[in-house]
Amino acid sequence: MEISLPETCSAAAVAGLWRSALPAVARLGRGDTLELDAGAVGSCGGAGEALIVELYRRSARQGFDIACRDGRGVVARTLELFAVGNFAEDPAMTHPPRKTATAVQVGEAVVGIWQTICEQMAFLGEATVATATLLFRPRRLRLRDTLLHFERAGIDALPITLLIGFLFGLIVAFMAAATMRQFGVEVYVADLISIGLFRELGALITAIILAGRSGSAFAAEIGTMKVNEEVDALETLGLPPVTFLALPRVFAATLAMPLLTIFAIGAGLLGGAVVMAALGLPSTVYWNRIIKATTLNNVLLGLFKAAVFGLLVGLVGCAQGLQTGRTADAVGRAATAAVVGSLVLITIFDGLFAVLFHVLGI
Numbered sequence: 381m382e383i384s385l386p387e388t389c390s391a392a393a394v395a396g397l398w399r400s401a402l403p404a405v406a407r408l409g410r411g412d413t414l415e416l417d418a419g420a421v422g423s424c425g426g427a428g429e430a431l432i433v434e435l436y437r438r439s440a441r442q443g444f445d446i447a448c449r450d451g452r453g454v455v456a457r458t459l460e461l462f463a464v465g466n467f468a469e470d471p472a473m474t475h476p477p478r479k480t481a482t483a484v485q486v487g488e489a490v491v492g493i494w495q496t497i498c499e500q501m502a503f504l505g506e507a508t509v510a511t512a513t514l515l516f517r518p519r520r521l522r523l524r525d526t527l528l529h530f531e532r533a534g535i536d537a538l539p540i541t542l543l544i545g546f547l548f549g550l551i552v553a554f555m556a557a558a559t560m561r562q563f564g565v566e567v568y569v570a571d572l573i574s575i576g577l578f579r580e581l582g583a584l585i586t587a588i589i590l591a592g593r594s595g596s597a598f599a600a601e602i603g604t605m606k607v608n609e610e611v612d613a614l615e616t617l618g619l620p621p622v623t624f625l626a627l628p629r630v631f632a633a634t635l636a637m638p639l640l641t642i643f644a645i646g647a648g649l650l651g652g653a654v655v656m657a658a659l660g661l662p663s664t665v666y667w668n669r670i671i672k673a674t675t676l677n678n679v680l681l682g683l684f685k686a687a688v689f690g691l692l693v694g695l696v697g698c699a700q701g702l703q704t705g706r707t708a709d710a711v712g713r714a715a716t717a718a719v720v721g722s723l724v725l726i727t728i729f730d731g732l733f734a735v736l737f738h739v740l741g742i
Contacts, residue, residue: 381408382415383435389421389428389454397431405435410443421454429458500721503622503699507630510623525628533594533629534636541589541640542647548585549573549648553655567661570669573652578678582645583637584730587689590637591722595697598629599718602701603711611702621702630694637690638683645682677742685733689726696721 383401386393408414416435421428432455439446448455514521553569560566602625605611611621649670656666700718704710 381405381412382417384417385421385428385431387420387423389424389431391425391427394427394431398427402434402438405438406442408438408442408444412444414439414444414446416446416448416455418455419449419452421452424454424458429462432458433462499703500696500699503626503702504695506620506622507626507695507698510620510627513623514627520623521631522624522628526631529594529629529632530636532597533590533632534639537589537593537636537640538643540593541586541644544585544589545582545644545647546651548581548644549577549651550655551651552576552581552648553652557655557659561659566656566659567665567669569656569661570652570666571673573649574670574673575678577645577648578674578682580682580730580734582641582648583682583686583689584726585648586637586641586644586686587693587726588723590633590640590690591693591719591726594629594633594636595693595718595722596715598633598694598697599700599704599714600711602626602629602698603704603714606702606704607706607711622698626694626698626702629698630691633694633697634687634690637686637693641682641686681733681737681742685730688729688733692725692729693722696725 381404383397383405385397405414414435416432418432424432436446436459438444450456553573556569556572557566560569602611602621605625611625614621614624653663653666657663697718700714700721704714
């Protein structure tokens with residue numbers, strides 16, 4: 381059997397070959413030879429290339445040979461362009477995909493987690509070295525970028541922080557009052573709100589908000605720069621990406637977290653005041669209990685935890701951004717990984733702080 385390709389293999393020119401030649405090719409088998417005459421081909425469009433690839437694909441599947449006259453090398457270039465090799469050896473062509481064993485999946489997951497830990501530790505080391513370098517060369521810190529990211533992570537997050545803090549204080553106060561009223565001690569709801577917000581919940585709520593807003597934004601911004609090869613351009617110019625891209629965002633998140641926490645705590649206290657006023661408790665009694673229950677120790681511990689949580693969110697977000705791949709969905713996966721990783725680390729460190737403060741008696 382012989383197939384002659386036209387001089388110009390456009391979609392219109394090879395449409396007839398697709399309809400007439402391929403049914404005949406389907407009847408070929410082992411021992412048969414298909415003569416492909418491409419000597420006259422001067423230009424080959426996508427339809428012509430697809431026809432050539434399909435013929436060689438069927439040759440590998442059905443076992444017949446192809447004797448090609450390729451005077452201008454069009455067929456050879458097409459096969460090289462589309463990496464056409466021995467299709468029969470491609471398991472996707474001859475066998476259905478096999479289900480991966482559970483043990484293999486677990487092993488791959490463990491290896492992936494270990495690689496992620498190693499990458500995060502490597503980034504942490506780079507960030508530490510870059511921060512130490514700034515002590516001797518403070519002008520290398522881009523202060524304008526730091527203030528810009530502080531505005532985005534801190535000031536722009538105030539509305540949602542105030543809203544969630546207010547609602548959280550309202551909910552906690554209502555649930556606590558409903559229980560404590562049974563024992564006639566609803567006045568101590570103020571103590572519960574004060575200790576809970578200043579010591580634990582204020583920093584935790586704000587950290588979750590920061591992880592969802594700014595952590596994902598850091599990863600998406602740097603990841604987009606990585607995909608667009610802007611990070612490679614910085615490295616080519618001898619500018620360390622960690623110093624110029626990561627540190628301004630990390631410092632901004634670390635500074636913004638304590639301030640946002642203060643506003644979240646204030647909104648939560650107002651939410652509790654609304655509930656207690658609705659339940660008939662005088663506002664003066666409520667605020668007096670708040671002042672008595674609030675200690676400097678709890679305030680400092682809450683702000684310290686807030687700064688650490690902000691540091692974690694900034695580090696994880698920037699690390700995921702710098703480790704973004706170059707595929708179409710890499711930026712989305714990096715943003716998701718930044719949020720998930722931040723929440724996991726926040727939860728772990730919150731538990732560690734709780735145990736440490738208990739052991740130290742503070």
